[in-house]
Amino acid sequence: MxxxxxxxxxxxxxxxxxxxxxxxxxxxxxxxxxxxxxxxxxxxxxxxxxxxxxxxxxxxxNQAARALVTSRSRTIGVLASQTVHYGPATSIQAIETAAREAGYRLSITNISSSEYASIKSGLDYLMSQSVEALIVIAPQVRVFEAITDLQVGVPYVTLESTGSDAKHSLWVDQVTGARMATRHLIDLGHEEIMHISGPQDWIEAEARMQGFLRELDDADLRTRAPILGDWTAHFGYYAGLELLRYRDFTAVFCGNDQMALGFIHACRESGLDVPGDISVVGFDDIPEAAHFAPPLTTVRQNFAEIGRRSIELLLGELRGDTDLSHEPVRPELIVRHSTAARRS
Amino acid sequence: MxxxxxxxxxxxxxxxxxxxxxxxxxxxxxxxxxxxxxxxxxxxxxxxxxxxxxxxxxxxxNQAARALVTSRSRTIGVLASQTVHYGPATSIQAIETAAREAGYRLSITNISSSEYASIKSGLDYLMSQSVEALIVIAPQVRVFEAITDLQVGVPYVTLESTGSDAKHSLWVDQVTGARMATRHLIDLGHEEIMHISGPQDWIEAEARMQGFLRELDDADLRTRAPILGDWTAHFGYYAGLELLRYRDFTAVFCGNDQMALGFIHACRESGLDVPGDISVVGFDDIPEAAHFAPPLTTVRQNFAEIGRRSIELLLGELRGDTDLSHEPVRPELIVRHSTAARRS
DNA sequence: GCGCGCGATGTGTACGTTCACATTGCGCTG
DNA sequence: CAGCGCAATGTGAACGTACACATCGCGCGC
CATH class of the missing domain: 1.10.260.40 (lambda repressor-like DNA-binding domains)
Structure with a gap:
């Protein structure tokens, strides 16, 4: 200076x-x-x-003085776990924009693990900033628990979960999305279908798995235990190498696009053609998916829409609106070239 | 009780x-x-x-009361433009963690365009929250200008820029990274090398371009006008389709991994083999790059490291430390399978 | 034995704003 | 022409905290 x-x-x-x-x-x-x-x-x-x-x-x-006297912080807290991922990042960006337009600012914090203690400390951190509302984009298995324990007395929504608590959730209908993906494979004649799922403690992973299992069940096809992955391309790759040693299936539904990418990589290395030998479906439709080799058939989620709606919902609740019914956002199947009819 | x-x-x-x-x-x-x-x-x-x-x-x-009386908001502002991208998102996550550990919170805002007005309004928004310091992760061509205009009286750093203003910049040495990538191609015997660059108003795109041109120049190779892209895989794809109609080059250095992905897609569709016919190098080393087809040779940047260092730097300045020299972070060339010796 | 210094604790006040209420001025009605 | 209502503005409190300073008690050196 x-x-x-x-x-x-x-x-x-x-x-x-x-x-x-x-x-x-x-x-x-x-x-x-x-x-x-x-x-x-x-x-x-x-x-x-x-x-x-x-x-x-x-x-x-001076916002501090204003906040002090009105006891309104004009801040919305966001508890996230993987802000680097395409989905959460897209939602958060939409949330930020919508919040700013409504005169709110955001306080974002990442939790380092899905341990209860970690969730609680993140939540605690946000509450200490007296946020007026809360958006959770994280594995929710224990989040509801933590929210109850801490007596967060503010409106909240969880994103990307299933509708286990309809009043506080906003979600793309993961079950339907997973069913669409699975149905697509069934329609192509596949009967032995694997599922590489997301981590067990992510509710959305759970929902996709449920959709997958139900659809198979409805079609009277053999269901097999899904592989529990970690969302990464690396996992998809190594899981693929392992699975392909047996090769007792002709199609795979992956819990997200990254794992699908890794899996396709494994196919290539194992000398198998996608979709010739094996069909692969992803989930999310990240922007890169259209350029994978081959371009990936996947289920598109409108992450931005979810972000916007969550702010809308929370602001409504803060305003005291009571009728806050909300429909799940419908996902969309994008058929590209990683799926084909089963060779007879 | x-x-x-x-x-x-x-x-x-x-x-x-x-x-x-x-x-x-x-x-x-x-x-x-x-x-x-x-x-x-x-x-x-x-x-x-x-x-x-x-x-x-x-x-x-009560943080508001505390902020009021101490006139310290304990908030660091982040001006970003593409929080969805892997690089910025990774840096921001690291920043958030480091800031929280130091007892600071973050206020992040996205600018909608690189227009001066947009930058200024974003900066204005952050200043209205009386942030104590500022981190800019955005096209900086006009950011410095805006910072001066608004008389932001707080310490700041810009990320991912070149060292045009050494005191206020923290950056991976993009020029060196680009030179490493280009050198690698030259070493493989390539003499006609294209560059698909990032948007013109991104300083880091500019830096990579400079590195590319300088390395070519040092090797006495023909330099050709880079294509100005927009970072997306889509652009890489369409640019590729266009460029491959002439095919007067044997290697491409792409400004980031996404564009490389799109370009490789275009090669595949044009019936060309990577790396057999054309070598491709990316930049960033996003986690997916290792699973592209073929796995991508690229330049790794340590985005998290940059994030951490930026907080370190700012907190030091806030504490009044004077000796704040900082070295650029060195990038690293990751050689995979998208590059090969030129066929004679 | 007395004051001195220091550790431990208490009292007044300011920070910048909004809210509740008080006050002014003025046109209008009866 | 008194009085009423309303628009326009002003005054006195809070809000919850940290800082500067005041006070208290006690052991110690002389």
């Missing part, structure tokens, strides 16, 4: 407050406050004078 | 404050404040009593 002395730094003066603005505008501080809060019943002339004073001083309202 | 029983059921409305805690603990509110701020010179016994009272009441310090 000591380097630049070209401009005569006006002393480290404190930021202007409404009283300073009032003095310049020749009104009382309360009038300034009214201008800031868009109160009606202000003479246009006074309004202009105050506005001018604000600009002149470069005044910015 | 039942200290003063005379009062009726305390109204549920107000959260407990330090005075409530003090009353329960039988000390003054100032002592409670001391406990909260880890002040020395507190009798162990008193400390225990206060701690007990805090637990009993479920007391949480």
């Amino acid at each position: 000591t380097t630049d002395t070209t401009t005569a730094e006006p002393e480290r003066t404190r930021a202007p407050n409404i009283r300073d603005v009032a003095r310049v505008a020749g009104v009382s501080y309360q009038t300034v406050s009214r201008v800031l809060n868009d109160s009606p019943n202000i003479r246009p002339e006074t309004l202009a004078r105050v506005r001018a004073a604000i600009d002149e001083l470069g005044y910015r309202p | 039942t200290t003063d029983t005379t009062t009726a059921e305390p109204e549920r409305t107000r959260a407990p404050n330090i005075r409530d805690v003090a009353r329960v603990a039988g000390v003054s509110y100032q002592t409670v404040s001391r406990v909260l701020n880890d002040s020395p010179n507190i009798r162990p016994e008193t400390l225990a009593r206060v701690r007990a009272a805090i637990d009993e009441l479920g007391y949480r310090p």
Whole structure:
């Protein structure tokens, strides 16, 4: 800070407050406050004078003071576990935009593991910032538990879960999505279908698995124990290498696109053709999926839509709206070239 | 639990404050404040009593009040433009973790375009929350300008830029990374090398392009005008289809892994083999790159490292440390199977 | 035995804002 | 022309915390 002395730094003066603005505008501080809060019943002339004073001083309202007196933090907390992934990241971006437009800011925190302690500490951190509402994008198996334990007295929604708690969940219908994917494979004549699932403690992984199993069941096909993966391409690859040693199946439904990518890699290395020898379906439709080799058949989820809707829902609840029914978002099957009719 | 029983059921409305805690603990509110701020010179016994009272009441310090009186928001602002991308997302996650550990929270905002107005409004939004420091992860061409215009009087760093302003930048040495990639292709005997670059207004795209051009120049090879892309796999694909109609090159250096993926897709569709006919190098080393077909040769950047270091740097500056020299982070060439010696 | 220093604790006040209520001015009605 | 209502503005409190300073008690050196 000591380097630049070209401009005569006006002393480290404190930021202007409404009283300073009032003095310049020749009104009382309360009038300034009214201008800031868009109160009606202000003479246009006074309004202009105050506005001018604000600009002149470069005044910015002090959010802390505002929060203190109104006891409204104007902050929405986001508890996430994998902000790096395409799905959560997309939702969060939509959430941020929607929140900002509504005059709210976001406080995001990542949990390091799905341990109860970790969830609780994340939640605790958010509560200590007195968030007005909560959005959870994380493995939810224990989140509801933690929310109850901590007595978070604020509206909340969980994303990407099933509708286990309809009032507080907002979700793409994972079960239907998984059924669509599975149905697609069945329609192509496949009878021996594997499923590489997401981690057991992710409710959405669980939901996709359920959809898969139910659809097989409805078609009277043999169901087999899904492999529990970790969402990564690496897992898909190594699981693929292992599974392909037996090769007692002709199609695979992967819990997400990354694992599908890894699995296809394993097929290639094992000298098998996709979709010639084995059909593969993913889930999510990340932007890259269209350019995989071959382009991936997958189930598209509208992550941004979910993000927007979650804010809508929470703000409604904060406003006191009661009728907050919400439909699950419908997923969409995108058929590309990683699936083909079973060779007879 | 039942200290003063005379009062009726305390109204549920107000959260407990330090005075409530003090009353329960039988000390003054100032002592409670001391406990909260880890002040020395507190009798162990008193400390225990206060701690007990805090637990009993479920007391949480009011951050707004704290911020008001200390005029420290304990918030670091992040201006981002593409939080969905792997690189920024990874950095941000690291930043969040490091910040939280240091007792800071994050306020993240996305800019919708690289227009000056958009940058300025994003910056303005962050400043209105009186952030104590600023991290910029965005096309910086106009960011410095905006920062100057708005007179943000806080420490800041920009990520993923070149070292155009060494004091305020933290970056993976993109130029060196690009040179490594290009050198690798040259070493394999390629002489006609294309470059598909990132958007022109991203400084890091510019830096990679510079590295590419310089390395070619040093090797006395023909340089050709890079294609300006938009980071997406889609662009890589369509650019590839176009470029391959002429096919007057044997290798391509792509500005990121996604564009490389798209380009390889185009090669496949054009009946060309990678790396047999054409070698492809990416940049970033996203986790999926190892499973592309073929697995992608690319330049790895340690995004998390950058995130951590940025917080370190800013906190140092806030603490008043002067000696804040920082080295650029070295990238690393990861050779996989998308590159091969030029066929003679 | 007295004051001194220091550890431990208490008291007053300011931070910048909004809310509840008070006050002014003015046109209108009866 | 008194009084009423309403628009426009002003005044006095909070909100919950940290900082500066004041106070208390006690062991110690002289």
